[in-house]
Amino acid sequence: MFHLPKLAATALVAASLMVSTASAQTVLRSSDTHPDGYPTVEAVKAFGEILSEKTDGRYSVEVFHSSQLGEEKDTIEQTQFGVIDMNRISIGAFNTQVPAATVTQLPYIFRSADHMHHVLDGPIGEEILAAFDDVGVVALAFYDGGARSFYNSSKPITTPADMAGMKVRVMQSDIFVDMVAAFGGNATPMPYGEVYSGIQTGILDGAENNFPSYDTAGHAEVAQFYSLDEHLMVPEVLVISKVVWDGLTPEDQTLFREAAKESVAIQRELWAAKEIESRAAVEALGATINEVDKKPFIDAMGPVYDKYVTDPALKDLVARIQATE
Known part of the structure; x- marks a missing residue:
């Protein structure tokens, strides 16, 4: 009978254990439309690192950025x-599929970033996530x-008439289309x-977005x-496929939620820094940034609220968001 030398047998056992450990790890693919280095991309990477640590390496996340x-x-x-x-998505991309989330797409529903955080970090936020x-x-x-x-x-836009x-x-998003129409513009989903080529070729006059997107997509050039x-202050949302979720143990589901919540603080810090950096970058490119009186814009949104907030439950949700300090 053939016998392996002791050292060779030990090496074989070690290799077998390595294969077993590697095969036990599940690598989750997560999508993002933004480029590498963007705050949401880096936050999902951080989520993956936190999750890997919490699950002793059983789960990791690979982020496919730039609409790959x-x-x-x-x-x-x-x-x-x-x-x-998994996916990092703007809530606006869900259109009206999720009625409770639709409320967060309403123009001027949030008074400030702090107000949005207070709403989303509390019971209303948990209700919308569910x-x-x-x-x-x-x-x-x-x-x-x-x-x-x-x-x-x-030209600069200073009033809805512009x-x-x-x-x-x-x-x-239907809400976004109706919002632009209420301002007198022609929305183009x-x-x-x-977007870059659309503006460059004259198919579009412009678009709407935050400073980091305006910067990183090169839109300030055109x-x-x-x-x-x-x-709008439309939140982004980190989601996992229910197909994948239902295959997790309850214990791992808890760890996933914990890791996601821990990544939020990282994303907010990165976001705040990126906003400052991007504003400076577009100004250096020659972008003209102007303040506006928001009241005429807010006043124009009555028809949008009338159309999308008809259900009593949504009216209650809007009222609770507006009442949050």
């Missing part, structure tokens, strides 16, 4: 079907999406990756007028 797995609308569907494990269970994903945490403002290639006839890109109307 597709634009948001497509990746939402892939996540719902379990083709993509509402995603009905659409094939489990929402783990909210990330900052900053304040979104209009920018264009022709937007008359302006072709403005919005994400594929379009994937994020096509649309130099940025007007601080801050019409």
